[in-house]
Amino acid sequence: MQTFDLADSDLRTLNSTLHAQNDDTNQTAWTIENPKGAHAIACGLDAPIEVTIKGSTGYYSAGMNQQATVNIKGSAGPGVAENMMSGKVVIDGDASQYAGATGHGGLLVVKGNASSRCGISMKGINIVVHGNIGHMSAFMAQSGNLVVCGDAGDALGDSCYEARMFVRGSVKSLGADCEEKEMRPEHLEILKDLLEQAESDAKPEEFKRYGSARNLYNFNIDNAY
Amino acid sequence: MCGIVGLFLKDKKLEPELGTMLTDMLVTMTDRGPDSAGIAIYGSDVDSKGKLTVQSDTPDVDFGNLAADLSAHVSGNVTSSQKDTHTVLEMQADQLATARSALKEIRPNVRVMSVGDTLEIYKEVGLPKDVAQRFEVAKMSGSHGIGHTRMATESAVTTMGAHPFNTGSDQCLVHNGSLSNHNSLRRRLRREGVHIETENDTEVGAAYLTWKMQNGSSLSEALESSLEDLDGFFTFVVGTKDGFGVVRDPIACKPAVMAETDQYVAFGSEYRALVNLPGIEDARVWEPEPATVYFWNH
Numbered sequence: 001m002q003t004f005d006l007a008d009s010d011l012r013t014l015n016s017t018l019h020a021q022n023d024d025t026n027q028t029a030w031t032i033e034n035p036k037g038a039h040a041i042a043c044g045l046d047a048p049i050e051v052t053i054k055g056s057t058g059y060y061s062a063g064m065n066q067q068a069t070v071n072i073k074g075s076a077g078p079g080v081a082e083n084m085m086s087g088k089v090v091i092d093g094d095a096s097q098y099a100g101a102t103g104h105g106g107l108l109v110v111k112g113n114a115s116s117r118c119g120i121s122m123k124g125i126n127i128v129v130h131g132n133i134g135h136m137s138a139f140m141a142q143s144g145n146l147v148v149c150g151d152a153g154d155a156l157g158d159s160c161y162e163a164r165m166f167v168r169g170s171v172k173s174l175g176a177d178c179e180e181k182e183m184r185p186e187h188l189e190i191l192k193d194l195l196e197q198a199e200s201d202a203k204p205e206e207f208k209r210y211g212s213a214r215n216l217y218n219f220n221i222d223n224a225y
Numbered sequence: 226m227c228g229i230v231g232l233f234l235k236d237k238k239l240e241p242e243l244g245t246m247l248t249d250m251l252v253t254m255t256d257r258g259p260d261s262a263g264i265a266i267y268g269s270d271v272d273s274k275g276k277l278t279v280q281s282d283t284p285d286v287d288f289g290n291l292a293a294d295l296s297a298h299v300s301g302n303v304t305s306s307q308k309d310t311h312t313v314l315e316m317q318a319d320q321l322a323t324a325r326s327a328l329k330e331i332r333p334n335v336r337v338m339s340v341g342d343t344l345e346i347y348k349e350v351g352l353p354k355d356v357a358q359r360f361e362v363a364k365m366s367g368s369h370g371i372g373h374t375r376m377a378t379e380s381a382v383t384t385m386g387a388h389p390f391n392t393g394s395d396q397c398l399v400h401n402g403s404l405s406n407h408n409s410l411r412r413r414l415r416r417e418g419v420h421i422e423t424e425n426d427t428e429v430g431a432a433y434l435t436w437k438m439q440n441g442s443s444l445s446e447a448l449e450s451s452l453e454d455l456d457g458f459f460t461f462v463v464g465t466k467d468g469f470g471v472v473r474d475p476i477a478c479k480p481a482v483m484a485e486t487d488q489y490v491a492f493g494s495e496y497r498a499l500v501n502l503p504g505i506e507d508a509r510v511w512e513p514e515p516a517t518v519y520f521w522n523h
Binding site: 036037038056058059075077078093094096097115116134135 | 477482
């Protein structure tokens, strides 16, 4: 186990040390002490390592992640796991706005609540939020799954493409061109798998599925101002 | 960007530490806005006394005999306590309005930063660290306070464009964001007879709240109606003589984090600003909801 204390050393040294790990590294377990809300902690990782951050983080933690598992033992600031490609990011507390934005792959788990714009423009990432999500979540979401065990805020899935949204609680309002859809057996399978991976005890049958009504795909004069 | 910090103390034992804690919080937010910085502190309430905090770019010229010169225009004693470019003029609370108009005559270059029973506002161009040092903010005690560090977007970097803005007796406002309808609103408020000094968007926001309250709204009602009438991005933190409030616009893209313990309620643009507060590890930490007015009172 490698330990890095941000009270004693700077962030750039930490991130470049983590970037230096490759597929064959023996140093697979890292602990980061005293994050104290610093920005860009454990950004740009690309190795099969597990990093545990012991506290809350600021902007853009675990951004652009590939392969690595990043555990945040507190809450995360704006843009956590932004543009994740693969791997796993787990936040014990809450996530601020645009968590998992533009993510292409991997799994983001928020055990508390996520605020506005969660999964905005997601492109294949899976996101599981144990609590609630804020407004404008999954805006222009293209692919992947957004699973919400609590409630969703205003304008869920506005102008979304082919991402799937599963919400167990209430949805304050749906965004433009987003509608409730039939839950088919294959969706229950996807949900079961994601809930297991995210250590949630919610039942797939308790969720409703939302997705694109596909009316904004092609130019339609009635949609123009 | 801009950075905001705020601290509302529930535990009186922490009051001597208010200035030190706020300074530390504000300096941490320096990289959110290095243009100017300001701080509003609510100090002790002395019966029937009031304070006029004023600023001058030439303090040696303007502040020399200011208390004595002002005494000729108001009844009762006037004392002056100078810190760098600011001085706090203390007098009978019922003389504050008279003193303010007299000041325009006898010291036309002096600008009023704040008026109230307990409020003092200090603000200048420069880094938070330097501004806090010039006014010895760390030595100040008080029940609550608000700090701001500015990255200017809507108007010039000047003392008068710095935050906090005094919105009425013992009331102040700081803002992170930008208002997009401030020109039309400024014209509307000026037609209503409201005095607005600068081209700054936040001053319009502050004047709007003052005008609402002069027309019978409570502060929280004024904040509620700001959600309707102000267009643009804002996270506002407001201070009153015994309270502290927070409101974010419905889009809520300007960051905000709050923490509450038995000892205090704290606000920071980022969690970083809160990390040195006592007991933060066990505090309830959350992000304030969009379009929701939060308020704490003593």
